[in-house]
Amino acid sequence: MTKRLINRSLAILLVGVLALAIVQSAAFAGEKTCPLRIKGMHCEMCPGQVETALKSVPGVKSAKVDYKSATAKVVVDNSVKPAQLMSAVQKAGFQAEPLKPEAASAAASDPCRH
Ligand SMILES: [Cu+2]
Numbered sequence: 353m354t355k356r357l358i359n360r361s362l363a364i365l366l367v368g369v370l371a372l373a374i375v376q377s378a379a380f381a382g383e384k385t386c387p388l389r390i391k392g393m394h395c396e397m398c399p400g401q402v403e404t405a406l407k408s409v410p411g412v413k414s415a416k417v418d419y420k421s422a423t424a425k426v427v428v429d430n431s432v433k434p435a436q437l438m439s440a441v442q443k444a445g446f447q448a449e450p451l452k453p454e455a456a457s458a459a460a461s462d463p464c465r466h
Pocket residue numbers: 393394395396397398399
């Protein structure tokens with residue numbers, strides 16, 4: 353009888369903790385936009401490859417690469433580190449760097465706008 357009661361309160365506690373965790377993760381899963389300059393694109397097909405590479409990074413919500421301006425607009429979870437985006441682009445055979453050169457040093461750690 354008592355054991356059953358303890359099991360029941362444990363179950364309720366567990367559900368409560370889980371619910372709290374879900375609410376908190378939702379609150380922390382904010383988005384930010386990372387403007388990047390993409391180098392090494394040589395034709396109209398290249399942006400698609402860069403987009404595919406960016407979208408392969410977990411936490412990337414969307415990636416739009418513009419061939420003419422050689423820029424990318426990447427919307428990501430707050431958990432995504434810019435270095436992950438850079439290395440994904442690099443693996444695809446291109447280079448990515450923070451969009452604004454003058455802000456590059458400050459942006460090196462996080463060029464993304466929250
Ligand atoms: Cu190309």
